[in-house]
Amino acid sequence: MTSVVVYDEVVTAAERLAGIVFHTPLLTSAALDSAVGGRIFLKPECLQRTGSFKFRGAYNRLAVIPEADRAGGVVAYSSGNHAQGVALAARLLALRATIIMPRDAPAVKVERTRADGAEVIFYDRLTEKREAIGAALAAERGATIVPPFDDRHVIAGQGTAGFEAVADLAAMGITADLALVCCGGGGLSSGFAVGSKLPVVAIEPVNWDDVGRSLAGGVIVPVSDPQPTRCDALQTLRMSELTFATLRANHAVAGVVTEAEVARAVAFAFRELKLVVEPGGAVALAAALAGVVDLKGKTAIVVLSGGNVDAKVFAECLAA
Template sequence: MTIDRDSIVAAAQRLGGLVERTPLLEADLPGGRVWLKAESLQTGGSFKLRGATNRLLQLSQAERRAGVVAFSSGNHAQGVALAAARLNIPAIIVMPSDAPALKVAGTRAHGADIVFYDRATEDRVTIAAALAEQRGAVLVPSFDDPDIVAGQGTAGLEVVEQCPEPVRRILVCTGGGGLAAGIALAVPQADIVCVEPKGWDDMGRSLEKGAIEPVGPNPPPTLCDALQTPLVSPITFGILARSGARGVSVSEEEVKGAVRWAWEKLQLVVEPGGAVALAALLAGKVPIENGTVATLSGGNIDPALHLAIVSGSVA
């Protein structure tokens, strides 16, 4: 299936009334004025509802009866679970055993069944594919799917409509690259910067080398659970490579500083993985010019961890 900007526009029409039009907030950073796309305020707490809903809306009646299977550390899990509940579709979600309790509870609250796996020793894709085959269900990946990418790209269309100045640069929190790829298609005139946590910056390294590179062995621990994607897909990498996107990485301290800044300056709860784009700007890793936008891609963080970060008590 070919995906282009028309696919994003079609997805936006399909999603009308089913996802929130999240605000684009003006913010003054030390380096200048920027615009923040607050997907942390999306229903379900992240942008993931966009792609999940776009994908599930296109299932046949037989596919809906058979159900869906997804794999996710939490945000895609909640997006699929919520979209499935709204459409009365059975859902099974494969989640890592160390997924944040808030994301597990949110997924269960929407009626999905959860199958846990060990992130260090088991392959979530293999587990999910086996479950889908056993049950005759549809596998709904978190980013390696044109309809998922198209749905995520609707956030980019909103940015262009909402921003009072021409959008020249967009920093995107990046795991598998579904949001970044969708935004790259939706806003082709913008410079796209993929932001990842250090040690998990496989998209940035892949774009630099011109070929997909996996996360290296023994990657460091990170608070950015939503961005712990071991390998990006040809779909997202191809779109971003053709768009001329580049990558930067941020440290754990820079991420915590961004979570703290969002709370103190905007009273927004943003999870670490949803704050990496803001972190890159606060750290001066990407210059701020007119028309600079950053995504706040998710807000699903355990309250105790958020308190520890904003109070400065987390190690």
């Protein structure tokens, strides 16, 4: 049986990351509260170092690599946000980093990954297995593989976002009823559930809702019909046993949003919140605005998980 990630691991990660990650604030919006009929606190991880929550898990994982294994560096695979998180963490910790990225990854994510000194190797996300490429490269170089979500240190690091959010609310004398969290492979949503101890709704884009199907069916169900989506950060074909077990242990549920709902959320964040949020980072907000999760009379945390978006895609969302 897979051992789930537990609260003490998130607490340890929070101590390790103190002074390294940004303690992102909780933001409120009268327009958002009015639109959903509840009290919403936004956790803007789009303001995190590298522009997404991924830096939390990446640094937490790299920081525990034994000295004897550091010479081989690290290998990671990512559509962009995990890539940037690993690249920066590796630079800060003086480790060599190689990132395997899909050929259709947003240019801004590729450029910023390289800017932090990482080597980028491209693959086709629909015809090639990034895990196989990563395993072969790691074996050749003696490198440590840093998965985007299938790793307890990564999940615990992501969970510090939930740990922070709940602590900040407690300091205001407020207790949230639930949290809406963006979800691809389940690293952030499972970590957030552990770190916040709140009921979590994992939000996915339509046609990429394997986590929701898996939680509903009690067994991991891969994406069966992958379709184009602006939510490049959430194009994960299969969750892991670890994220599945951790989400189930914390009684998480899931919700789905459409491409149109995501575009409206990106536009809302820009116009009302003055924030740049990428489509994959806006799915939780999209679920709130579209009523996918009923928030009337409730106090909720809504995560904005990333802000790394190409100008063309961002403009399309604003126009939509």
